[in-house]
Amino acid sequence: MKLINIALDGPAAAGKSTIAKFVAAKLSMIYVDTGAMYRALTYKYLQQNKTEDFDQLINTSELALTYEEGKGQRVILDHKDVTDYLRENDVTNNVSYVASKEPVRTFAVKKQQELAAKKGIVMDGRDIGTVVLPDADLKVYMIASVEERAIRRQKDNELRGIESTVEQLEQEIAERDHYDMNREISPLKKADDAITLDTTGKDIDTVTNEILKMVDAI
Ligand code: DC
Numbered sequence: 001m002k003l004i005n006i007a008l009d010g011p012a013a014a015g016k017s018t019i020a021k022f023v024a025a026k027l028s029m030i031y032v033d034t035g036a037m038y039r040a041l042t043y044k045y046l047q048q049n050k051t052e053d054f055d056q057l058i059n060t061s062e063l064a065l066t067y068e069e070g071k072g073q074r075v076i077l078d079h080k081d082v083t084d085y086l087r088e089n090d091v092t093n094n095v096s097y098v099a100s101k102e103p104v105r106t107f108a109v110k111k112q113q114e115l116a117a118k119k120g121i122v123m124d125g126r127d128i129g130t131v132v133l134p135d136a137d138l139k140v141y142m143i144a145s146v147e148e149r150a151i152r153r154q155k156d157n158e159l160r161g162i163e164s165t166v167e168q169l170e171q172e173i174a175e176r177d178h179y180d181m182n183r184e185i186s187p188l189k190k191a192d193d194a195i196t197l198d199t200t201g202k203d204i205d206t207v208t209n210e211i212l213k214m215v216d217a218i
Pocket of ligand 1: 012013034035036038039095096099100124125126127128176180
């Protein structure tokens with residue numbers, strides 16, 4: 001198969017990362033979770049007591065993604081593996097804000113484009129099809145109802161030992177979507193040439209197979 005890049009965008013908890021992992025595994029491609037980069041920078045922002053100097057935050061940050069057999073993507077920030085902290089509530093509740101800042105986006109987008117330069121990447125995020133990889137070979141815009149997304153995130157949190165309720169998650173997800181869709185720089189939106197995939201009520205296999213069919217059709 002020829003080397004391709006796949007861009008997977010959509011609102012929070014639409015199942016992008018789960019599906020991206022499955023698609024990448026099926027096609028022997030590398031899955032890049034771009035949200036984890038914004039989460040890592042948010043983790044550092046919180047460690048720095050929410051200091052508002054985002055140029056300083058970026059200029060002092062060394063961020064690298066590594067890929068370990070069986071462990072998937074790891075996020076190395078300033079030489080420390082911070083992956084296990086990135087799903088904590090505090091990070092989740094501040095990440096949209098940090099990700100709206102220009103120095104943060106410029107820094108992350110450049111790294112993402114470097115990672116994708118050699119192709120063979122399934123990349124998920126909010127602006128992959130529109131800004132990061134406008135020439136991606138396949139662009140999918142994944143959506144699902146807020147109710148279903150909250151239930152999926154709740155199951156995820158239970159597995160990770162993170163406390164939450166479905167009601168609280170519905171509210172947080174809706175707020176994050178609103179923020180991500182309405183920010184000034186690279187807001188979340190469907191690329192004109194993306195295919196919309198509504199995953200409400202569909203299981204992982206079904207959605208994965210739908211994307212594999214799209215790949216076949218390229
Ligand atoms: O996919 P996620 O929930 O881990 O993303 C966390 C946040 O990061 C999300 O609310 C918005 C931001 N984000 C972004 O602005 N651009 C991306 N390409 C990926 C994530």
